[in-house]
Amino acid sequence: MTDETVSSDPAYLRRDVAAAQPAPITTRGPIAWVRQNLFSGWLSSILSVLSVLLLVWIVPDMFRFFVTNAVWSAPDGALCRAPGAGACWAFIERKIDFFRYGSYPESQHWRVDITLLFGAVLAARLLWPAERKSPLGRLGFILGVPLLMFMLIPGPSAIAREPEIELGILALGIGLAAVIEFTGLRTSLVALLFFVVYPIFVVLMLHGSRTFGLVQIDTNLWGGIFVSLLVATIGIVVSLPFGVLLALGRRSRLPFVRFFSVVFIEFVRGVPLITVLFMANTMLPLFVPDHLTPDRLLRPMIGVALFASAYMAEEIRGGLQAISKGQYEGAMALGLGYGQMMRLVVLPQALTLVIPGIVNIFIGLFKDTTLVAIVGVFDFLRTVDTARVDPAWSGPTISATGYAFAAMFYFVFCFGMSRYSLMMERRLSAGRRH
Numbered sequence: 001m002t003d004e005t006v007s008s009d010p011a012y013l014r015r016d017v018a019a020a021q022p023a024p025i026t027t028r029g030p031i032a033w034v035r036q037n038l039f040s041g042w043l044s045s046i047l048s049v050l051s052v053l054l055l056v057w058i059v060p061d062m063f064r065f066f067v068t069n070a071v072w073s074a075p076d077g078a079l080c081r082a083p084g085a086g087a088c089w090a091f092i093e094r095k096i097d098f099f100r101y102g103s104y105p106e107s108q109h110w111r112v113d114i115t116l117l118f119g120a121v122l123a124a125r126l127l128w129p130a131e132r133k134s135p136l137g138r139l140g141f142i143l144g145v146p147l148l149m150f151m152l153i154p155g156p157s158a159i160a161r162e163p164e165i166e167l168g169i170l171a172l173g174i175g176l177a178a179v180i181e182f183t184g185l186r187t188s189l190v191a192l193l194f195f196v197v198y199p200i201f202v203v204l205m206l207h208g209s210r211t212f213g214l215v216q217i218d219t220n221l222w223g224g225i226f227v228s229l230l231v232a233t234i235g236i237v238v239s240l241p242f243g244v245l246l247a248l249g250r251r252s253r254l255p256f257v258r259f260f261s262v263v264f265i266e267f268v269r270g271v272p273l274i275t276v277l278f279m280a281n282t283m284l285p286l287f288v289p290d291h292l293t294p295d296r297l298l299r300p301m302i303g304v305a306l307f308a309s310a311y312m313a314e315e316i317r318g319g320l321q322a323i324s325k326g327q328y329e330g331a332m333a334l335g336l337g338y339g340q341m342m343r344l345v346v347l348p349q350a351l352t353l354v355i356p357g358i359v360n361i362f363i364g365l366f367k368d369t370t371l372v373a374i375v376g377v378f379d380f381l382r383t384v385d386t387a388r389v390d391p392a393w394s395g396p397t398i399s400a401t402g403y404a405f406a407a408m409f410y411f412v413f414c415f416g417m418s419r420y421s422l423m424m425e426r427r428l429s430a431g432r433r434h
Helices: 003-007 029-037 042-068 089-101 106-127 135-152 163-183 188-211 225-250 255-269 273-286 298-322 325-333 338-353 355-375 380-387 396-428
Strands: none
Touching (some): 089 106, 089 225, 089 396, 106 225, 225 355, 273 298, 298 338, 325 338, 338 355
């Protein structure tokens, strides 16, 4: 192109590259988020405005009740019953030990604290989103926490004098050996578990707490937050593997296994949890000898775990059905057996697909632990309900404060599980994004 041609170009033609301009402010940042999520349409705009008006109406009164006019320190409930008094946080401060431990002896609180701290550390290490998980960490949480819990919190009992219990533990060891032999899991880790950890578990379970000189504390004195966490943890830890077995059993080609799995799942899902708790608490002792009757706290724990397992099985079965047939064929083409195929190929993908449903069951299970109070177990909500009728701390604002504190407790745990599941879902689904 000659100079004459350039000079003859019209004036409206640009001869250099224009500088990049930022995106309009309405398409980025907080304004874009508000426009997309709160005012995307006329219905969304109306609901957003009504929600803002509702918050403007109730938030100032709630702030005055819980903060400005609240009673933070008091020897009894007299100040909380005064006209214009708000939330009675002094009630929470005075009753916090009862909320945490129930009637568990104050001199023995350290046993509960050690167990909860040990379980929290192992759970945090197990749930930390690292690339590789140590098998010893999983074994420590699955075996170490129950071992410490049954040895430390209740103290010595008559378990060592019951030959049926010793025979049951021996049968459990034989069963573990059979499973190891049948599934081909003859690795150094499994050998360590069976030949080292299991004997230590047996000795400490039968004689450990008596050897260490701990006093026995009956479960009638247990209560509060640690019982709620105990019931929820046992239910979660038991329901997931048992739910996997039930889901695989329902898809099994063996008629007896499939029939048992279907009957168990449909029966449990067909009755409310409160019925299962009443059955476990009142009917179970009628079918076993008196000296083998499960403890009054163990019965609802078993009922909760079995109830959650049935729902967990159906959730996992949905994940198994979502796995394409090619995954099974590819695993079999590599020469993997049924156990290896499920453990290495199918189940990891199926569980990843149903993470939201699994966590939803866990959250529901955690909240349903409040139902154990109906069968006489002093969970956290039952301790709040009991503490509020104390004559020294009776009053409408005191009761409201206790229930608000319980609501915050359950919300923190449930919201934490929800956020964690979303994080893990994003991490585990990253490989499937296109």
